[in-house]
Amino acid sequence: MEVLAISMDRRSFIKTGLGTVGSLFVFGPTESLGSEAAARFALLADTHIPADVQNNYRGFYPYQNLQKVVPDVASSSPDAAVIAGDLARLTGEPGDYVNLKKLLEPLVEKTPVFMALGNHDNRENFLKTFEETAGQKRPVSGKHVAVINKGPVRFILLDSLLYSNKVPGLLGKAQRQWLENYLRESDNTATILCFHHTLGDGDGDLLDVLRLYRMIEPMQKVKAIVYGHSHVYGFSQFEGIHLINLPAVGYNFNDRDPVGWVEANLTANGGDFTLHAVAGNTDANSAVTKLTWR
Numbered sequence: 001m002e003v004l005a006i007s008m009d010r011r012s013f014i015k016t017g018l019g020t021v022g023s024l025f026v027f028g029p030t031e032s033l034g035s036e037a038a039a040r041f042a043l044l045a046d047t048h049i050p051a052d053v054q055n056n057y058r059g060f061y062p063y064q065n066l067q068k069v070v071p072d073v074a075s076s077s078p079d080a081a082v083i084a085g086d087l088a089r090l091t092g093e094p095g096d097y098v099n100l101k102k103l104l105e106p107l108v109e110k111t112p113v114f115m116a117l118g119n120h121d122n123r124e125n126f127l128k129t130f131e132e133t134a135g136q137k138r139p140v141s142g143k144h145v146a147v148i149n150k151g152p153v154r155f156i157l158l159d160s161l162l163y164s165n166k167v168p169g170l171l172g173k174a175q176r177q178w179l180e181n182y183l184r185e186s187d188n189t190a191t192i193l194c195f196h197h198t199l200g201d202g203d204g205d206l207l208d209v210l211r212l213y214r215m216i217e218p219m220q221k222v223k224a225i226v227y228g229h230s231h232v233y234g235f236s237q238f239e240g241i242h243l244i245n246l247p248a249v250g251y252n253f254n255d256r257d258p259v260g261w262v263e264a265n266l267t268a269n270g271g272d273f274t275l276h277a278v279a280g281n282t283d284a285n286s287a288v289t290k291l292t293w294r
Contacts, residue, residue, distance in 0.1 A: 038265060039151045039265075039267075040077070041078055041082060041155070041266065042081040042082070042262075043081075043261060043273075044082065044083045044084070044249050044262075045084040045196070045248060046085070046086040046229070046231055047066050047087055047100065048088065048089045048248070048249075048251065049066060049087060050090075051093050051094075058252070065251075065259060066103045067103055069249055069276075069278060070104065072278070073261060076263055077111075080111055080148060080150065081113045082113075082114045082116075084196055084226060084227055085117055085119075085160070085161075085195070085196025085197075085229070086120045087115060087120075088120055090165060094125045094128060094129065114146060114148060116157050116158070116194065116195055117144075118169075118196035118197075119162070119163065119165065119169060119196065120165060139182075142174070143171075143174065152267050154192070155192050155193075155194055156179065156192070158171060158175060158194070159171070159175060160197040161196070168207050170206065172208070180215050183221065187221075190223045190268050190293055192222075192223060192225070193224070194227065195225075195227055196227060196229055197227060199225065199227065223241065223293040224242040224271075225242070225243050226244045226246060228245070228246045232257050233245060233246065233258055233275060235273075241294065244273065246262055247262070249261060258275060258279075259278060259280035260279070260280075262276065263276060270293050272291075273289045274287070274288050275288075275289075
């Protein structure tokens with residue numbers, strides 16, 4: 001872990017900035033998704049698919065949850081689907097990824113599916129199952145990064161996996177440097193960053209979040225960050241950058257939180273985010289959150 005040489009401590013920096021409150025691979029068609037005036041993304045996180053289909057936690061069955069979610073996502077006809085990490089149940093066993101691939105097949109037939117790795121994934125085991133994705137561009141050594149361009153928006157999927165089955169995440173110096181260079185050289189398309197880890201000041205969050213914030217805050221093209229990890233659905237802001245915490249597909253940690261996925265209809269000026277709650281607290285099912293980009 002690198003030491004952050006900054007004048008403001010981590011907790012103070014994050015509290016001041018907040019308004020409230022893996023490795024990436026594409027499975028399916030090409031990453032170039034067209035140039036229409038709007039884009040629809042299906043956003044998922046924390047599927048936690050097990051090798052044992054009967055594996056369950058807090059009364060939730062992750063395998064059955066994704067089995068239910070996939071046709072729902074497919075019927076919404078998204079331009080692409082993104083899963084923000086923790087694809088596997090706990091330690092990223094080979095059987096976890098075999099089942100994941102099987103469950104995603106009906107969706108992959110209709111739209112590209114992009115996947116990032118979280119702290120419960122295992123990079124080597126994932127690659128063995130999704131070996132046909134090995135040609136995906138990897139501009140950062142040891143990290144797997146992808147850029148998804150769709151009409152008025154651009155998703156940059158980053159790799160925050162540090163250790164398998166340990167909680168914290170890290171982008172790392174090489175990936176941050178690549179991101180900074182890419183953002184400086186790219187056009188002003190509304191850009192959304194996506195990775196697994198949360199953006200707080202705890203030991204289990206993204207450990208280099210301060211460096212990331214300081215990099216992207218002056219870059220007006222960065223409009224939002226999408227992430228998972230907490231199994232909570234919520235919205236906050238840092239200096240006008242929207243922070244979108246996706247609900248888990250596999251299970252929640254608290255009865256108050258939904259289990260499900262989010263449909264995002266995105267334009268150059270903002271987005272509408274619709275919750276599709278399939279379990280847990282479904283009170284906000286179909287609720288739409290409207291965001292305006294900075």
